[in-house]
Amino acid sequence: MTDTAQTPEQDERVKEISSFRKALIRPELGGICGTVIVFLFFAIFAGNSGMFNSQGVLNWSTVSAQFMIIAVGACLLMIAGEFDLSVGSMIGFAGMMIAIFSVSLGWPVWLAIILAFLICMSIGALNGYIVIKTGLPSFIVTLAFLFILRGFTIFIPQQLENRTIIGGIADAAEGDWLAPLFGGQVGGWFFEFLGERGLIEVFERGTRAGEPVVDGIPMLIIWALVLVAFGHFLLTRTQFGNWIFAAGGDAEAARNSGVPVNAVKIKMFIMTAFCATVFATCQVMEFGSAAADRGILKEFEAIIAVVIGGALLTGGYGSVIGAALGALIFGVVQQGLFFTGVESSLFRVFLGVILLLAVILNTYIRRLITGER
Amino acid sequence: MTSEHAPIIEMRNIEKHFGSVIALAGVSVDVFPGECHCLLGDNGAGKSTFIKTMSGVHKPTAGEIMFEGKPMHFADPRDAISAGIATVHQHLAMIPLMSVSRNFFMGNEPVKKVGPLKLFDHDYANNVTMEEMRKMGINLRGPDQAVGTLSGGERQTVAIARAVHFGAKVLILDEPTSALGVRQTANVLATIDKVRKQGIAVVFITHNVRHALAVGDRFTVLNRGKTLGTAQRGQITPEELQDMMAGGQEMVALEGSLGGTV
Ligand SMILES: Nc1ncnc2c1ncn2[C@@H]1O[C@H](COP(=O)(O)OP(=O)(O)OP(=O)(O)O)[C@@H](O)[C@H]1O
Ligand SMILES: [Mg+2]
Numbered sequence: 001m002t003d004t005a006q007t008p009e010q011d012e013r014v015k016e017i018s019s020f021r022k023a024l025i026r027p028e029l030g031g032i033c034g035t036v037i038v039f040l041f042f043a044i045f046a047g048n049s050g051m052f053n054s055q056g057v058l059n060w061s062t063v064s065a066q067f068m069i070i071a072v073g074a075c076l077l078m079i080a081g082e083f084d085l086s087v088g089s090m091i092g093f094a095g096m097m098i099a100i101f102s103v104s105l106g107w108p109v110w111l112a113i114i115l116a117f118l119i120c121m122s123i124g125a126l127n128g129y130i131v132i133k134t135g136l137p138s139f140i141v142t143l144a145f146l147f148i149l150r151g152f153t154i155f156i157p158q159q160l161e162n163r164t165i166i167g168g169i170a171d172a173a174e175g176d177w178l179a180p181l182f183g184g185q186v187g188g189w190f191f192e193f194l195g196e197r198g199l200i201e202v203f204e205r206g207t208r209a210g211e212p213v214v215d216g217i218p219m220l221i222i223w224a225l226v227l228v229a230f231g232h233f234l235l236t237r238t239q240f241g242n243w244i245f246a247a248g249g250d251a252e253a254a255r256n257s258g259v260p261v262n263a264v265k266i267k268m269f270i271m272t273a274f275c276a277t278v279f280a281t282c283q284v285m286e287f288g289s290a291a292a293d294r295g296i297l298k299e300f301e302a303i304i305a306v307v308i309g310g311a312l313l314t315g316g317y318g319s320v321i322g323a324a325l326g327a328l329i330f331g332v333v334q335q336g337l338f339f340t341g342v343e344s345s346l347f348r349v350f351l352g353v354i355l356l357l358a359v360i361l362n363t364y365i366r367r368l369i370t371g372e373r
Numbered sequence: 374m375t376s377e378h379a380p381i382i383e384m385r386n387i388e389k390h391f392g393s394v395i396a397l398a399g400v401s402v403d404v405f406p407g408e409c410h411c412l413l414g415d416n417g418a419g420k421s422t423f424i425k426t427m428s429g430v431h432k433p434t435a436g437e438i439m440f441e442g443k444p445m446h447f448a449d450p451r452d453a454i455s456a457g458i459a460t461v462h463q464h465l466a467m468i469p470l471m472s473v474s475r476n477f478f479m480g481n482e483p484v485k486k487v488g489p490l491k492l493f494d495h496d497y498a499n500n501v502t503m504e505e506m507r508k509m510g511i512n513l514r515g516p517d518q519a520v521g522t523l524s525g526g527e528r529q530t531v532a533i534a535r536a537v538h539f540g541a542k543v544l545i546l547d548e549p550t551s552a553l554g555v556r557q558t559a560n561v562l563a564t565i566d567k568v569r570k571q572g573i574a575v576v577f578i579t580h581n582v583r584h585a586l587a588v589g590d591r592f593t594v595l596n597r598g599k600t601l602g603t604a605q606r607g608q609i610t611p612e613e614l615q616d617m618m619a620g621g622q623e624m625v626a627l628e629g630s631l632g633g634t635v
Contacts, residue, residue, distance in 0.1 A: 237492050239482040242471075246479050249468035256430055256466040258451040258480030316470040370470050371522030 025369060027310035027318060030362035031325030034308055034354050038329050042336040051339040054191075054200040054214045064331025065224035066279060067305050068324050072224075072231040073268075073275030074302035075323035079235065080268040081248030081315030082131060082138040084124075086145035087276045087302055091295025093149040094120045094280035096157060099166035099290035102173070104157075109169070110178035117277050123149070124273025128266035138269075146299070154292040170288030182223070182278070183285025185216025220282040224324075227275060231320035244268065248315030304351075305330050308358040310365070317366060329354060379442055381406045381574045382427065382458075382543055387436035389422050396422040398598040399436070404543065409565055409575040411585040413618045414595035420578045421463050423595065424545050427576070428460040429453035454480065459540030463547040463578075465532045469521030473513060474502040476520050477535050505534040510560045525552040533561055537568060544568060545576045550584060562588050582615050594618060 042051060050056045070087055077084055094116045101112030127145055131138045157164055173179035195202045195212030203209050235241040246254035247264045255261045279298075284290050308326035311318025333354065337347045366372060380403035389397040397419045404410045412420050425431045427438070429447030438445045440456060447453045453460075460466075467476050478498045485494040499516035506513050509530045520528055529552045536544055546565070550558045565588045569575050579585050585592060592609065594601040594617040601617055 239484055239491060239493050242475055242479060242482050242493055245471055245475065246468055249470045250466075253464075253466035253468055254479065256428075256450050256460070256462055258449075258454040260449075260451060312470070316468065370519040372469070 025365055027362070027365065027369070028322035028325060029310070029365050030358035031309045031319075031322040031329070033361060034329045034358045035325050038332050038336070038354065042332065042340070046336055046340040049339040049341075051336060054194075054212070056339065058214050058218075060332050060335040061221055062218055062331075063335050064328045065218075065221040066283075067301060067327035067330045068224040069220070069227055069275050069279045069282075070272075070298055070302040071305040071309070071323040071327040072227045072320055073272035074299075075306045075309065075311055075318055075320050076231055076235065076244060077268040077272045078303070078306050078311050078313065079248045079315060079318040080244045080265050081251060082128075082265055082268065083142060083303070084127065084269060084272045085139065085142040085299045086123075086127065086149055087272060088295040088298035088300075089146045089149035089153065090120055090123065090273060090276040091280045091283070091298055092153040092290075092292060093123075094277040095284040095290035095294050096153045096166070096292065098281060098284050099169055100156060100160060103166050103168045104160050109173045109176040113178050113182070113281055116281065117274065120273045120277040120280075121270045124270040125266055127273075128269030131269075132262045132265060150292075157290075157292060164292035165289055166291075167289040169284055169290065173285060173288075179285055180219070182219055182281040184219050186219065186222060188216040191215055218282075218286070220286070223278050223282065224327075227278070228320060228324045231323075235320055240264070245316055248317075250316070301330060304355055307362075308355055310358075310362045312366065317370065326358075329358075380404055380439075381441060383437075383439040384423075384427065385437040385439070387423065387426055387438070388434045389419075389426060389431055390434045395598055397426070397433075400595065400598070400600050402593050402600070402603070404574040404576055406542070406574050407569055407572045408590045409569050409577055409588050411589035411592045412576060412578045412595060413580075413582075413585060413592055413614070414601075415597075415619065417597075418595040419598045420595055421547055424460065424547055424576060424578065425462075427453070427543075428458055428462075428545055430462075451480065454539060457540065457542030458545065459536040459538075459543070460545040461529075461532045461536045461547060461549045465528060467520045467528055467532055470519060472517045472519055473506075473523070473531055474498045474516035476531060477502045477505070477538075481539055501538070502534075505538055506531065509534045509564070510557055526554055526557060529553060530557055530561075533564070537564060540568070540573060543574045543576065547578045548580065549577075550579065550581070558584070580618070582611050582618065585614070586611055 051060070070091075074084065074087065097116040097119060098109075098112045101107045101115055102109045123145070127138070127142055130136070130141050134141070154164055157166055173183065191200065191212045191214050194200045195210075201213045203211055203213060235244060243254070243259045243264045246257070246259045247261045251261045276295075280295065283294065305326035306318065306323045307313060308329060309319060309322025309324070311323065330351070333350055334347055337344060337350065383403040385401050386399045387397055387401070388395070388399055400419070400423055402410065402412070402423070412423065414420050422431065426433045429450040429452050438447070445456070447456075450460075468479065471479070474495070475498075483494040483497045484491040485497070486492075502516045503513060511527055511530050520531065523531065529549060533546065533549050536546070550561055553561060562584060565575050565577060569588070577585070577589065590606050591603055592606075592614060593603040604614070
């Protein structure tokens with residue numbers, strides 16, 4: 001029984017698809033279109049408001065980078081088929097742990113940071129373990145941790161210090177070797193160089209006259225870029241990435257095919273906790289303080305960025321690059337409306353519209369790719 | 374064939390209870406290398422449950438599994454797959470959202486080492502997938518096509534090709550031909566015959582007596598969680614086999630009652 005009519009390279013039952021269309025049909029398309037629309041919008045309405053000068057760019061880049069850091073964790077976890085609603089509370093909790101260890105207890109900042117990471121990643125693992133062992137939806141389990149962690153974040157500093165904001169971290173971090181990894185800046189020389197050449201603005205008077213207004217890229221942005229690159233690489237290029245897709249696509253089928261589904265899911269909960277702690281550490285180093293109300297609603301913002309980026313809420317499908325674009329849209333819109341001077345409540349309206357459009361487009365694309373009905 | 378070889382896998386008095394349901398009440402089956410052992414029986418007889426204990430999906434409630442002469446305790450399907458036991462499950466274990474080649478190698482991804490990194494070797498995966506599917510008589514549009522866009526039979530063929538590719542010692546097929554066209558069915562039966570000749574043990578579940586007789590060396594009939602018996606090829610007529618598959622006596626009783634009333 002031989003096939004004569006068909007060769008694998010040319011199947012008469014497939015229409016020729018132009019390479020342009022092929023390149024277009026990808027999970028990130030919704031995110032790409034959203035990004036283009038948002039930048040066009042602000043180029044028109046806020047073009048000369050300072051949004052696109054060096055300070056303005058740094059402003060919305062920093063905010064977008066914050067969203068990106070938690071979106072990477074949320075994205076990988078969502079593709080693995082789970083949610084973590086405790087991200088926002090964990091941001092508050094991690095920051096408070098750093099403040100308590102370094103300020104209240106007077107321990108070195110590097111130790112405080114490492115302990116915060118260990119504690120939060122253990123809590124992430126616990127979240128995952130409970131989800132796996134009980135079979136409850138992660139939605140419920142992590143909702144419980146949303147309250148538990150927020151409760152501790154308020155309770156502990158109140159017991160120890162009689163207040164819910166702890167400052168003085170900047171002083172404590174002076175000369176610390178680990179703190180600059182989260183609170184520092186890089187590339188200062190490059191901005192000085194640009195400033196000297198008159199390529200970016202410099203201060204005109206005051207003690208810093210002649211210095212560029214932007215004196216470096218915050219480590220926060222570096223973290224965001226590194227995490228996005230890592231997440232994208234992990235997901236698309238490694239064996240583990242295939243397991244993430246499989247675990248979220250159909251846990252039972254994946255297990256029967258030899259994928260260690262439980263381990264994959266628990267690791268992704270740990271990854272999410274790691275991202276939340278990076279966020280918290282950068283924030284604490286930037287503000288020099290920890291407050292009990294930090295991080296509220298961040299879990300939803302992360303999930304929205306991920307969904308704008310083309311991930312399927314039920315798991316098994318998505319893209320880290322898409323999630324990063326979702327975070328960029330989020331940051332640009334939030335800061336951009338501030339630049340245009342529009343009522344900040346409109347931020348929500350605009351975001352809602354973008355979310356809806358992106359998700360409709362994403363769903364359409366996904367059906368094209370996966371044959372879902 | 375039976376005396377000179379030792380069985381590669383020997384299941385002794387396997388019991389499996391799901392809460393109060395007794396799905397398997399002591400089933401013993403052994404499979405020899407190079408043999409195609411057909412498991413037959415009614416719906417709900419316990420065939421799928423039985424092969425799932427063999428492939429590490431279920432832990433038996435009681436009973437022993439001997440693999441290559443040694444007691445074996447599979448903690449999960451991964452253990453069974455590493456031991457060389459590959460399975461086509463009745464529900465296929467395919468993920469519709471993922472591409473054919475990602476599905477094909479799910480759990481057994483080919484890795485390419487680049488320094489300390491272990492990368493998924495997509496080129497190798499794509500080539501092997503296309504090649505194995507071609508051998509089964511199906512030309513894929515492309516290895517990156519999502520499984521969700523395949524027809525039921527095409528999906529089943531991917532699952533079979535995958536199991537054949539990874540089933541180094543034992544190949545378990547749970548109703549693999551239920552959705553297949555004539556040409557693909559012939560292909561699957563020919564493939565069973567081919568791998569059997571290579572010394573692989575095949576466990577083949579089917580409701581089709583002709584398919585069973587075409588490739589089977591021995592036939593074990595399950596009924597309500599128990600074995601009705603095992604027959605060698607040539608010791609049993611198709612009619613007898615068909616009767617046993619339908620539950621033997623119950624079929625007769627049913628005919629009797631129908632005849633009596635209608
Ligand atoms: N996970 C489970 N929980 C409870 N009962 C189960 C479970 N799996 C199987 N059973 C029961 O065990 C019995 C045997 O089921 P099984 O799937 O093994 O049958 P089968 O022989 O493969 O049938 P079919 O020919 O329809 O595929 C059935 O009565 C079924 O209801
Ligand atoms: Mg079955």
